[in-house]
Amino acid sequence: MMVTRVATVAFQGIEAVPVDVQVNITPGLPKIILVGLPDKAVNESGERVRAALIASGLGIPAKRIIVNLAPADLPKEGSHYDLPIALGIMAAIGAMPRDALDNYLALGELGLDGRLAHVGGILPAAIAAQSRGLGLICSAPSGAEAAWAGEDLDIIAAESLLALVNHLTGHQLAMQPKPLKYLPNGALPDLVDVRGQQVARRALEVAAAGGHNMLMIGPPGSGKSMLAARLPSILPPLNPRELLDISMIQSIAGELVNGALSDRRPFRAPHHSASMAALVGGGLRVRPGEVSLAHNGVLFLDELPEFAPSVLDSLRQPLEAGETVIARANARVSYPSRVQLIAAMNPCKCGMAGTPGHSCKRGKACADDYQARVSGPFLDRIDIRIDVPAVTAADMIAPAGQAESSVTVAERVARARDRQRQRFAEHGAPDIFTNAAAGSALIEAVVNPDRESQALLLQAAERFHLSARAYHRVLKVARTLADLAGVDKVGRPHIAEALSYRLNLGVA
């Protein structure tokens, strides 16, 4: 009995796990039978492959074709098995030399006309092929993305099944694709547009410098959304390691546009009607959610209390662990999700509580009910909480262009981040780039507050009943404040400012 084999992959999180497509043709009723834990999309593969083979003029034998996806206990999802299945059948019927596929890993979706279509996960698959010493067979639109895996990766990126056969039989060679340059980075909204709001500007800079989570509370039109939209303009570009991680996630989610990568930090702003699946991932097909697509960047939740409370609480685990775990009936996958959370909200439903001269129709309940929609444990994960009051008339009529621009702020942020990265490398943690990302033991090791600051911390911890998490988060922000100031030692003013950001809204 002859069995042909074609190498492909299954995705578990951002990992591409080896899968073997085994094809065996036996006498019997003409039918393609798929075995090996395929999901619905994979099961439909049989029909697409049959139509594509016929449309390509390759025909399909009137026999029983058994396709096994091995290992059988690994769940298989998605449409990328079309191509390896078609190739396996073609090799089995002698449409190409049997050994033509030995040194390749293949993935791609087939149209009924035999065209090859792009699928998610090309980048991790290409890296997996590279590390196994194999080449990659994929669709033409996937070529540029695959090329990021390295110049020495042998890539066959074909328009159609027929073009692929012609290449493999040596009739017409496809070109080796080249990686596309980074996406052109257009101009971002600039901080120069923001008038007044000195406290908020300072807080935004601190948040950017240390990667801290931040919540802005203020009346409508005070500039909260405006400030948040300007955070990307002061964040440093992704380093190569961060770039690779986020690109893998974007690849799996099918969000890499034409295979072009960008070294700009992700900024994701899901609408408050977003479902839990959209935010943390999962759903019918396991897919990274917004919190993973924001990995190494910013997750911005505008109008925070308008999100469903259950949806917000599902973010608690990823925010703490920097990773999202999705449990399925037969699998458990995880995606990296180290994000900087930025949130904005009005103080109450009518939006004006706390504004001088205003009193809500419903009194204190207006603010209480609204704020209660955000749970305590969720708030506990937010290090910097600030009031953003309405812009004063004096600030508003001042001439435009007076405020500091983003370039200047970005330089200070970059210097503070360099100090953090260097320090963590010296402490044996080269994978930690920001104070926010450091674990509690590590942060204690790098802060060592002087006696005065310790006294202040102790006093605050007792008086405001700081949780252990809150205590470490205050240390982290204080470390960032010292880094922004360019000093090695964390002193009392840093601790005091860090505490003020945490306690300012009356919740610790």
Ligand SMILES: Nc1ncnc2c1ncn2[C@@H]1O[C@H](COP(=O)(O)OP(=O)(O)OP(=O)(O)O)[C@@H](O)[C@H]1O
């Ligand atoms: N500090 C500011 N400097 C300059 N313009 C401002 C400022 N604050 C607000 N604006 C103007 O007001 C508009 C609305 O601001 P923005 O959307 O940021 O308010 P918001 O605080 O998010 O309000 P809401 O609570 O209703 O969402 C901005 O697009 C901008 O034109």
Ligand SMILES: [Mg+2]
């Ligand atoms: Mg807004």
